[in-house]
Amino acid sequence: MCRNIKTLFNFDPPATEDEIVAASLQFVRKLSGFNQPSKANEAAFNQAVVEVASAARSLLDSLVTNAEPRDREIEKERARIRNAKRFNVIE
Incomplete structure (x- = not known):
């Protein structure tokens, strides 16, 4: 899985x-x-991005959960703490 x-x-x-x-x-x-992509592959590349985005939107719209929605700010803070531990960043 791509980390980004x-x-x-x-x-x-x-x-x-x-x-x-x-x-x-x-x-x-x-x-x-x-x-x-090169100019020769640009159209196919861009079409793939559009199709993947459409499939992703369809997936997100169809998923269901009983869990409470996560807060983006809390998740960012958790990620910051994980990265600080992982890379031994002292604050």
């Missing part, structure tokens, strides 16, 4: 289209091996 693709389900507020497209772009980059 973030979990988008069950957050308050819900994932935006920009977040879904960004995750889709990262996914297509990982699959294709291209950070930036």
Whole structure:
């Protein structure tokens, strides 16, 4: 799994289209091996991003949970603490 693709389900507020497209772009980059496609592959690359984003939106819209939505700010703080421990960052 690409580390740059973030979990988008069950957050308050819900994932935006920009977040879904960004995750889709990262996914297509990982699959294709291209950070930036050549002109010859640009149309196929961009079409793949659109299709993955559509599938991701469909998935997010169809998932259900009984859990309370996660707060983005709390999750950011938890990630900051995990990274500080992981990389021995002293504050």
